[in-house]
Amino acid sequence: MQTKLIKILGVVTDLLQNKHRKTQMKTVKISALVLAMAGVFATSAHAQSAKTNAWEGAYGQIGVGYGMFVPKIGSGTAVTKNSAVAPAGIPGVPAGTPLTALGYPANVSQGASASNVNNVNTGLANIAAGYNFGINETWILGVAATYYPGASSSATGQLSVANTSISGALGTLPVPGGSSTATYNVKNLYSIILTPGYAIDKDRLAYAKVGYTGATIGLNGPTLAYQSTNLTGYTLGLGYKQMITQSLYAFGEVNYASYGTKSLTATLTTGTQLQGMTVSGVGTDILVGVGYRF
Numbered sequence: 001m002q003t004k005l006i007k008i009l010g011v012v013t014d015l016l017q018n019k020h021r022k023t024q025m026k027t028v029k030i031s032a033l034v035l036a037m038a039g040v041f042a043t044s045a046h047a048q049s050a051k052t053n054a055w056e057g058a059y060g061q062i063g064v065g066y067g068m069f070v071p072k073i074g075s076g077t078a079v080t081k082n083s084a085v086a087p088a089g090i091p092g093v094p095a096g097t098p099l100t101a102l103g104y105p106a107n108v109s110q111g112a113s114a115s116n117v118n119n120v121n122t123g124l125a126n127i128a129a130g131y132n133f134g135i136n137e138t139w140i141l142g143v144a145a146t147y148y149p150g151a152s153s154s155a156t157g158q159l160s161v162a163n164t165s166i167s168g169a170l171g172t173l174p175v176p177g178g179s180s181t182a183t184y185n186v187k188n189l190y191s192i193i194l195t196p197g198y199a200i201d202k203d204r205l206a207y208a209k210v211g212y213t214g215a216t217i218g219l220n221g222p223t224l225a226y227q228s229t230n231l232t233g234y235t236l237g238l239g240y241k242q243m244i245t246q247s248l249y250a251f252g253e254v255n256y257a258s259y260g261t262k263s264l265t266a267t268l269t270t271g272t273q274l275q276g277m278t279v280s281g282v283g284t285d286i287l288v289g290v291g292y293r294f
Contacts, residue, residue, distance in 0.1 A: 052134025054202035063289025076277030104168035117157030142195035151187035209237030
């Protein structure tokens with residue numbers, strides 16, 4: 001009887017010891033988890049405190065405003081295939097004989113020019129995202145991309161083809177010119193920029209912008225099939241940001257863009273090809289908006 005009692009006590013003791021070991025292991029696991037979480041929070045806090053200044057890091061913003069584009073269009077040549085034929089009643093020349101068979105040129109060239117071209121004045125929207133690198137407690141250098149969705153309002157201009165003449169076996173023949181109204185707009189405007197900035201304090205930032213920009217000019221009209229030309233150039237700007245909350249800020253900008261000269265090739269609905277004309281221009285805009293500083 002005493003031997004059985006001793007065995008029972010031994011079993012109970014083993015059970016208690018196993019339960020104690022499991023409890024210790026569970027406590028160790030919980031402690032390790034707590035320490036790991038504390039390490040994550042400490043690392044995050046250290047990363048925040050390790051910023052060179054408050055404006056370092058990623059950001060995104062949206063803005064609205066007003067913009068103007070001033071175009072410059074150079075003269076060129078309108079080239080038309082000569083499909084004219086001789087009229088009836090010319091001695092020795094059957095009616096309907098192609099003029100090209102009588103020594104006249106296969107293509108007729110006339111001067112082409114644009115005049116009274118109005119500026120585009122339009123409302124616009126802008127989205128941008130970028131990242132600021134801290135140089136020291138005062139200065140940053142950022143890199144960003146911006147995009148203006150949609151197309152501007154349209155503006156008009158006068159497209160003119162000059163009178164000319166051609167010579168052949170029947171003598172000199174006049175070729176009349178003409179003019180019509182053409183419409184254009186600006187769309188797909190974007191830029192890739194560097195943004196050096198001066199951190200006035202943790203809530204205020206003044207900055208400049210310099211970079212590469214591009215836009216698409218769309219042309220159409222009663223006698224002009226729709227054409228588009230891509231322009232590229234450089235952009236400059238100045239801006240200011242003011243924190244509203246810990247992460248949300250308001251901003252204002254003024255931007256300038258200069259687009260280099262690009263050859264403009266277009267086709268009139270009559271089949272006439274416009275060749276050698278050029279297009280360039282400058283644009284300005286004023287933006288206000290809000291952004292988020294990560």
